Amino acid sequence: LVDGHTPAQIFNAALARVNLGVIAIYQPVELIFNVTDRCTLQCQMCMNHAPTSLVESTAGYHIPCEDLSFDLYKHVMEKYPKAMNVCLAGIGEPLVNSEIFKMVSFAKQKKKRVSIVSNGTLLSSALDEMVKYSPDFISISLITAQEDDFEATCNVSKSTFNRIIEGIRGLIEVRNRMALPMNIGLSCVLKKSRLAIVEPMIELAASLGVDSIDFHNLIPSTLPGCDIGECLFAEDQSATETFSQIPIPPGLAVRFPKLLKREIDVQKCRSFNRVLYVDGRGSISGCYRVFPPDAANGSVFERAVWNNDYFKTQRRRFKRGKVPDTCRYCVDLS
Numbered sequence: 408l409v410d411g412h413t414p415a416q417i418f419n420a421a422l423a424r425v426n427l428g429v430i431a432i433y434q435p436v437e438l439i440f441n442v443t444d445r446c447t448l449q450c451q452m453c454m455n456h457a458p459t460s461l462v463e464s465t466a467g468y469h470i471p472c473e474d475l476s477f478d479l480y481k482h483v484m485e486k487y488p489k490a491m492n493v494c495l496a497g498i499g500e501p502l503v504n505s506e507i508f509k510m511v512s513f514a515k516q517k518k519k520r521v522s523i524v525s526n527g528t529l530l531s532s533a534l535d536e537m538v539k540y541s542p543d544f545i546s547i548s549l550i551t552a553q554e555d556d557f558e559a560t561c562n563v564s565k566s567t568f569n570r571i572i573e574g575i576r577g578l579i580e581v582r583n584r585m586a587l588p589m590n591i592g593l594s595c596v597l598k599k600s601r602l603a604i605v606e607p608m609i610e611l612a613a614s615l616g617v618d619s620i621d622f623h624n625l626i627p628s629t630l631p632g633c634d635i636g637e638c639l640f641a642e643d644q645s646a647t648e649t650f651s652q653i654p655i656p657p658g659l660a661v662r663f664p665k666l667l668k669r670e671i672d673v674q675k676c677r678s679f680n681r682v683l684y685v686d687g688r689g690s691i692s693g694c695y696r697v698f699p700p701d702a703a704n705g706s707v708f709e710r711a712v713w714n715n716d717y718f719k720t721q722r723r724r725f726k727r728g729k730v731p732d733t734c735r736y737c738v739d740l741s
């Protein structure tokens with residue numbers, strides 16, 4: 408909870424915790440927006456932007472789409488005033504959408520907790536707006552602590568890595584100087600063959616002065632080097648030993664990846680009962696991890712989209728324990 412949520416938002420979130428029926432008698436708790444699918448990087452493990460990304464329906468694949476407009480965003484926000492949290496992310500880099508800060512400002516007026524997930528490449532040029540509109544949380548995705556490695560894994564020049572680091576430093580400096588109520592964190596996708604990056608990433612996070620670092624397990628796909636063998640499982644001793652031996656600097660919250668289990672519990676997924684994920688066409692998804700919005704699921708312009716056939720079918724499937732294969736490696740089920 409964040410100070411300033413309305414009683415209606417708090418009651419709605421409480422109802423969502425207890426009511427897990429096929430028909431949701433409350434509004435979505437989280438609104439996630441795909442504000443753009445344009446990106447400034449081509450990360451190797453990214454299902455949409457990797458240089459080798461496949462035009463096939465693998466996890467995360469989506470049909471190219473226009474940027475989210477402020478008008479469409481406002482329509483969704485006004486339809487669901489009881490939603491508590493707004494996440495402005497993307498299948499691309501959200502800071503390329505020129506209306507992003509107007510969206511942040513509107514979310515704050517509506518008493519939502521607003522977060523941005525960014526790759527940090529455009530942060531330096533957005534510092535004034537960050538100060539003015541002050542999102543509650545900004546998560547900067549960084550795949551490595553080293554410029555050579557960054558060049559190889561994100562298909563850009565080393566100078567881009569340095570620009571990201573400068574942007575993060577600038578944001579931390581201004582946040583601290585002006586005592587802005589903004590949480591700043593790093594996030595890092597971790598593969599089994601790259602456990603050696605954990606320690607340097609933690610050191611980098613501490614030296615930058617961010618509040619937290621979250622390591623995420625790989626979502627496997629058909630991309631090279633992204634097969635299931637690269638995911639971290641609970642029985643991987645190399646992973647558990649790495650995490651237990653690394654010193655944690657004071658003042659930094661370090662969250663290691665959730666490890667996958669061989670036995671899954673599909674009823675652990677709450678996504679379709681909490682999340683409405685919308686793209687620039689108004690297409691929707693109820694999954695915040697692997698399935699992006701798709702016109703086949705419905706549209707935010709449908710009056711009862713939150714309980715449409717797609718949502719009811721998905722909720723029923725999870726209740727009965729029948730889920731698509733792609734969900735098998737989602738950490739939420741472990």
Ligand SMILES: C[S@@+](CC[C@H](N)C(=O)[O-])C[C@H]1O[C@@H](n2cnc3c(N)ncnc32)[C@H](O)[C@@H]1O
Nearest residue numbers: 452453497499500524525526548596624625626
């Ligand atoms: C698709 S990006 C969009 C926002 C922005 N461009 C960024 O990278 O932060 C959202 C998040 O997914 C993560 N991600 C990308 N590919 C992934 C994969 N195969 N497995 C797990 N997380 C992945 C990225 O690191 C990023 O934090």
Ligand code: SF4
Nearest residue numbers: 446448450453456526
């Ligand atoms: S920055 Fe984000 S969206 Fe862009 S390629 Fe990397 S993971 Fe994908």
